[in-house]
Amino acid sequence: MAVDDLGSVSRLHAAPLTRSAARGGQPLRSLADVLVETDERLQSGRAAGARVWPTGFDALDSALTGGLRSGELVLLGGPQGLGKTAMALQLLRNTVAGGRTGVLFSYEHDAHSVLERLLAMEAAEAEGADAVTLTGVRSLFEARHSRANTVAGRFADATGGPQALAAVAAYGERLHIHASNGRHTTPDIIASTVSELSARDGRPPLVVVDYLQKVPIGKEGMGEDERIATVVERLKDLALELGAPVVAIAAADKGSLAPGKRMRVHDLRGSSALAYESDVVLMLNDKYDVVAKHHLVYHLGNAERFRQWVVVSIEKNRGGIDHLELEFQKRFDQGRFDPEGRVVEEQLIEERVFRE
Numbered sequence: 001m002a003v004d005d006l007g008s009v010s011r012l013h014a015a016p017l018t019r020s021a022a023r024g025g026q027p028l029r030s031l032a033d034v035l036v037e038t039d040e041r042l043q044s045g046r047a048a049g050a051r052v053w054p055t056g057f058d059a060l061d062s063a064l065t066g067g068l069r070s071g072e073l074v075l076l077g078g079p080q081g082l083g084k085t086a087m088a089l090q091l092l093r094n095t096v097a098g099g100r101t102g103v104l105f106s107y108e109h110d111a112h113s114v115l116e117r118l119l120a121m122e123a124a125e126a127e128g129a130d131a132v133t134l135t136g137v138r139s140l141f142e143a144r145h146s147r148a149n150t151v152a153g154r155f156a157d158a159t160g161g162p163q164a165l166a167a168v169a170a171y172g173e174r175l176h177i178h179a180s181n182g183r184h185t186t187p188d189i190i191a192s193t194v195s196e197l198s199a200r201d202g203r204p205p206l207v208v209v210d211y212l213q214k215v216p217i218g219k220e221g222m223g224e225d226e227r228i229a230t231v232v233e234r235l236k237d238l239a240l241e242l243g244a245p246v247v248a249i250a251a252a253d254k255g256s257l258a259p260g261k262r263m264r265v266h267d268l269r270g271s272s273a274l275a276y277e278s279d280v281v282l283m284l285n286d287k288y289d290v291v292a293k294h295h296l297v298y299h300l301g302n303a304e305r306f307r308q309w310v311v312v313s314i315e316k317n318r319g320g321i322d323h324l325e326l327e328f329q330k331r332f333d334q335g336r337f338d339p340e341g342r343v344v345e346e347q348l349i350e351e352r353v354f355r356e
């Protein structure tokens with residue numbers, strides 16, 4: 001049947017289509033029911049397939065044909081300090097700035113430091129390279145002898161400061177930060193918190209978990225791999241039930257942190273479950289560490305340039321192309337990446353064999 005013929009499913013039937021006993025949300029349904037529900041969604045002006053959640057990183061969105069999708073579990077992995085938190089926060093920021101809601105389960109950073117990062121990000125959005133840096137934002141809060149005793153007063157003279165405050169105020173109600181901890185914030189707590197938010201806001205939030213291996217299960221005697229496998233399964237279930245993407249940051253195995261090594265999904269802690277359950281895997285690596293050696297040997301100036309970029313490899317993409325290498329320029333002094341990015345042109349290696 002041609003797509004055009006499906007303009008309205010009810011045209012195909014003499015009697016209007018009605019649902020049988022199995023309604024949406026129940027585990028067992030006939031395909032006919034799914035078709036009717038799809039028709040109802042379209043007729044009421046809603047999207048019928050998975051909803052697309054743009055990441056706001058241009059090159060990534062085009063590689064992922066528009067962005068992340070509802071129901072997907074997305075892994076963001078890579079070595080320590082390469083900007084996993086920065087990228088996840090920027091993704092959250094882009095989502096809420098676009099009008100949706102988001103929630104961060106933060107096992108690593110307190111809410112105030114998240115605020116500082118977002119303010120630096122917004123100042124940079126507004127004023128580019130001249131904007132107050134993340135260090136500058138911290139100093140504005142930490143200054144003990146400032147005459148200004150309000151946030152607005154402290155930011156009044158900082159380049160991009162007032163714009164950053166206005167931007168954060170505009171989406172602040174839609175971005176939630178959960179002070180999570182490795183003893184109590186189990187997948188059950190994550191799921192119930194998200195469900196409350198979803199009911200309150202009338203729509204599901206983008207969920208970010210920073211980071212996955214810190215999520216406890218609350219059961220004694222479980223080995224780490226089994227615990228991680230359980231957490232990943234629960235997060236995948238949450239994404240499906242919620243109808244939004246769940247993005248989880250994943251830490252690497254200690255043994256795989258050797259300098260000059262390219263990190264792959266199989267280097268992440270609990271890797272077999274991680275790779276199996278997730279729909280999209282994004283691995284971050286320092287470009288300098290993963291570029292083929294001839295790019296460094298014959299062009300000595302390249303080394304410094306490459307250190308400014310992070311390669312984001314799409315190692316898995318259940319809904320589209322994978323094994324694609326993108327690169328984004330670090331702007332860590334502003335707590336972010338340049339959102340544009342591009343496809344990597346240089347040849348990359350599995351494991352770097354050349355070091356200065």
Ligand SMILES: Nc1ncnc2c1ncn2[C@@H]1O[C@H](COP(=O)(O)OP(=O)(O)OP(=O)(O)O)[C@@H](O)[C@H]1O
Pocket residue numbers: 079080081082083084085086087108134135332333334
């Ligand atoms: N004020 C700052 N100015 C410049 N760089 C900074 C500043 N604060 C943090 N950074 C750097 O930004 C980088 C990205 O930090 P981020 O926390 O996003 O990385 P990460 O991959 O999540 O690290 P981790 O695994 O430690 O959580 C780090 O290398 C960090 O050292």
